[in-house]
Amino acid sequence: MQLLKDRIRKDGKIKGGNVLKVDSFLNHQMDIKLFGEIGKEFKRRFADVEVNKILTIEASGIGIACVVAQYFDVPVVFAKKNKTKNIAGDVYTSQVESFTHGRVYDIMVSKEFLGEGDKVLLIDDFLANGKALEGLAALVKDSGAELVGAGIVIEKGFQVGGDNIRRQGIRLESLAIVESMDEETGTIVFRGDE
Numbered sequence: 299m300q301l302l303k304d305r306i307r308k309d310g311k312i313k314g315g316n317v318l319k320v321d322s323f324l325n326h327q328m329d330i331k332l333f334g335e336i337g338k339e340f341k342r343r344f345a346d347v348e349v350n351k352i353l354t355i356e357a358s359g360i361g362i363a364c365v366v367a368q369y370f371d372v373p374v375v376f377a378k379k380n381k382t383k384n385i386a387g388d389v390y391t392s393q394v395e396s397f398t399h400g401r402v403y404d405i406m407v408s409k410e411f412l413g414e415g416d417k418v419l420l421i422d423d424f425l426a427n428g429k430a431l432e433g434l435a436a437l438v439k440d441s442g443a444e445l446v447g448a449g450i451v452i453e454k455g456f457q458v459g460g461d462n463i464r465r466q467g468i469r470l471e472s473l474a475i476v477e478s479m480d481e482e483t484g485t486i487v488f489r490g491d492e
């Protein structure tokens with residue numbers, strides 16, 4: 299998606315540890331007009347599948363998922379990151395290893411909001427090692443719902459997540475795939491642009 303790639307080149311900041319900071323438009327301050335274009339693009343790419351629910355993970359997936367959901371006209375459910383060990387039995391849970399914080403946490407979704415008959419599209423801001431998506435996919439599987447695909451705003455193609463998710467047969471659409479980025483020169487190369 300050219301508009302997104304241009305914006306990443308203009309406002310993205312490359313940090314150490316393979317982190318791309320896009321918090322001026324994507325996951326801290328949020329450019330809602332851009333989100334609208336992102337929503338349209340996901341709808342176009344997943345036009346051939348039936349979706350009745352969007353599932354994301356708190357916190358940075360929520361804003362994007364909400365705007366995307368308007369184009370699909372479906373509700374958004376977000377997996378909560380569980381801080382207490384005190385979870386009731388009426389939830390699906392799975393574990394996620396955080397890329398940005400390097401620790402493992404539980405995620406959960408109430409059984410009330412996910413289950414058989416649901417056709418679920420996963421949406422998240424970033425794909426790095428794929429743990430967040432794998433955790434969400436596990437919740438969908440446990441619930442008996444159908445996973446129709448995953449939409450990612452920025453995939454870091456030099457990390458393992460994208461390959462792992464595709465290998466599992468999950469349909470993955472990433473709007474910008476960063477093939478490489480150089481902290482010193484500030485150069486970002488996108489897949490397809492080389």
Ligand code: 5GP
Nearest residue numbers: 316317318397424425426427428429430459
């Ligand atoms: P994964 O689970 O695929 O390793 O990492 C995905 C999660 O980590 C995303 O939900 C996102 O919040 C965070 N993340 C991974 N890489 C980056 C990055 O380069 N920049 C930012 N801002 N967040 C990232």
